[in-house]
Amino acid sequence: MANRSASWKTYALRRALGAVPLVFAIILLNFTLIHIAPGDPILLLTGEIAPSPEYIEAMKTKYGLDRPIHEQLLIYLSSVLRGDLGRSIRYDIPVTELIASRAPATLLLMGTSISISILIGILLGVISARKPYSLTDNLTTVFSLIAFSIPIFWLAQLLMITFALQLGLFPTGGFSSARTTLAGIDYALNVLHHLFLPALTIALLRLATTSRLTRASMLEALSQDYVITARSKGLDERTVLFRHALRNALRPVITMTGLQIGTMIAGATLTEIVFSYPGIGWMTYQAVLQRDYPVLMGVYLVVSLSVILANFVTDIVYALYDPRVRYA
Amino acid sequence: MTRRTASVQLKMRNLSDFWRRYKKNRAGVLGLALVLFFVTLGLLAPVIAPYDPWQVQVGKPFSPPSAEHWMGADHLGRDLYSQVLYGARVPLLVGTLAALFSTLIGIVVGAASGYFSGKLDDALMRVTELFMMIPSFFLLIVLVTIFERSIWYLVFVIGITGWPGTARLVRGEFLSLKEMPFVEAARSIGASHRHIIFREILPNAMPPIVVNASLGIGATIILETGLSFLGLGDPNVISWGNILANAQIYIRLGWHASVFTGLAIFLTVLGLNLLGDGLNDALNPRLKER
Numbered sequence: 338m339a340n341r342s343a344s345w346k347t348y349a350l351r352r353a354l355g356a357v358p359l360v361f362a363i364i365l366l367n368f369t370l371i372h373i374a375p376g377d378p379i380l381l382l383t384g385e386i387a388p389s390p391e392y393i394e395a396m397k398t399k400y401g402l403d404r405p406i407h408e409q410l411l412i413y414l415s416s417v418l419r420g421d422l423g424r425s426i427r428y429d430i431p432v433t434e435l436i437a438s439r440a441p442a443t444l445l446l447m448g449t450s451i452s453i454s455i456l457i458g459i460l461l462g463v464i465s466a467r468k469p470y471s472l473t474d475n476l477t478t479v480f481s482l483i484a485f486s487i488p489i490f491w492l493a494q495l496l497m498i499t500f501a502l503q504l505g506l507f508p509t510g511g512f513s514s515a516r517t518t519l520a521g522i523d524y525a526l527n528v529l530h531h532l533f534l535p536a537l538t539i540a541l542l543r544l545a546t547t548s549r550l551t552r553a554s555m556l557e558a559l560s561q562d563y564v565i566t567a568r569s570k571g572l573d574e575r576t577v578l579f580r581h582a583l584r585n586a587l588r589p590v591i592t593m594t595g596l597q598i599g600t601m602i603a604g605a606t607l608t609e610i611v612f613s614y615p616g617i618g619w620m621t622y623q624a625v626l627q628r629d630y631p632v633l634m635g636v637y638l639v640v641s642l643s644v645i646l647a648n649f650v651t652d653i654v655y656a657l658y659d660p661r662v663r664y665a
Numbered sequence: 666m667t668r669r670t671a672s673v674q675l676k677m678r679n680l681s682d683f684w685r686r687y688k689k690n691r692a693g694v695l696g697l698a699l700v701l702f703f704v705t706l707g708l709l710a711p712v713i714a715p716y717d718p719w720q721v722q723v724g725k726p727f728s729p730p731s732a733e734h735w736m737g738a739d740h741l742g743r744d745l746y747s748q749v750l751y752g753a754r755v756p757l758l759v760g761t762l763a764a765l766f767s768t769l770i771g772i773v774v775g776a777a778s779g780y781f782s783g784k785l786d787d788a789l790m791r792v793t794e795l796f797m798m799i800p801s802f803f804l805l806i807v808l809v810t811i812f813e814r815s816i817w818y819l820v821f822v823i824g825i826t827g828w829p830g831t832a833r834l835v836r837g838e839f840l841s842l843k844e845m846p847f848v849e850a851a852r853s854i855g856a857s858h859r860h861i862i863f864r865e866i867l868p869n870a871m872p873p874i875v876v877n878a879s880l881g882i883g884a885t886i887i888l889e890t891g892l893s894f895l896g897l898g899d900p901n902v903i904s905w906g907n908i909l910a911n912a913q914i915y916i917r918l919g920w921h922a923s924v925f926t927g928l929a930i931f932l933t934v935l936g937l938n939l940l941g942d943g944l945n946d947a948l949n950p951r952l953k954e955r
Contacts, residue, residue, distance in 0.1 A: 374811040486935035488887045491927030498920045599800030637803040
């Protein structure tokens, strides 16, 4: 038993060490971009709207722009690692602070839609795999085909046009109703009311990926000897499906969820724009319109690091869940 | 009969064989039809468009679909139907070229990695892994804002960020194909690496690469329209993404700009996905028979 827990820690440590070069590579790429961009690097670090000469001087000293390039890289690296991503041009506050203030809305949106899509998606996948080419299976196939072909922001617009603008069932945007003084449960309900359509948009598309992947890996699992053994032991179908087959079929689903975090944040960004949902995506949109370079580079860096983190976490979750992984 | 005509005849036979297999997949045929339909509309836009797509006030701003304006008018009173026709060009062009470009990079990296293996493989796979982790959508946002908003630049940046999937696919194909007897035979008669890579292995690795590329075009179209929707498209051209970006701003005043333009994107990408499935079935007949 001691051996087992030790090996799990070794595994986590190995994974964490493996992620370090990735983090450095991503920061290096950001640094390179700042320096190969047309014009002075100061432009990307401080923005286009002419700051005062004193400010430029201060920035030059801060980032060591008059020093050799390898020293500049070290300075940049250490400031990023300390969480300093520069200042937003538009809001004149640190980029880190701005991102932190918008992150909760995006986390709520993504957390809700990912949980819904994983629960329903896995269930749909299992049902489809149990009876391939049945009506449910064919319907989910058609649904997935549509979901794979639809641009997420158009789906968002369609839902908004239908359910918010035409039917008036949901608000057209925002995080909660402005100019009201709701509190407690009323406020929570108001937030959920605003969350519904954007979360539905993302969940519908994620559902397709999750259910297809679950179906494929369940079909594989159901043909294995241990499933046949479980059935011949006389176990009831639900136990065979969920206890035996699904446990083994879940790995690609968990791995894919980690790998696709970047794509999901991109989808959430486009959805937030449609519903003017005040998260990271809406902020990115404003930054694009205002050419707020420090914010855009900061968002890129933070999303990159989130992807690495998400992959690390999904690996560890899986290793905890399935001991075989640790010895691989 | 000369050798040349014989080889041409053989190719024609293969092609008709291929079509016979392809048309068995009805959805694939529908997909091909959809793709051809939208490509034709885009190519013939100057001929079939009833109005100049840039001309303002040819209709009442935000007017709904009517006999004169099949899809209604946009916020400046421009004819939407004409815009949707012209708007097909950029996504189709960028989608095709960028997917081809990234496929090319993917083939080079994947082939080198899978064929030579060893240290080169390790290094290339490290780079591939890095590119897989990078959230390309956000990198593209940065690249387009700090450099330029043009179609060719977009093709370039989407190409250089979109290849890791193809590289891994090609690497896998090379890893298994290089152990095949026909490759060993070529090696034993002293064929060069170049000959073995390009003449022996690559042709046999092509089917999945082709399928992957056709699915890649659809994905790239969605990516390109998404970036334009964010306001990163070339402002000097009419494209589906640009139309949708405007439609978003004025969505409370008219639904038709969004609905029709999005439908065009959706049907095109659906067509490409069905086409990819059809190609998959036709190129891997053995897989289907299982």
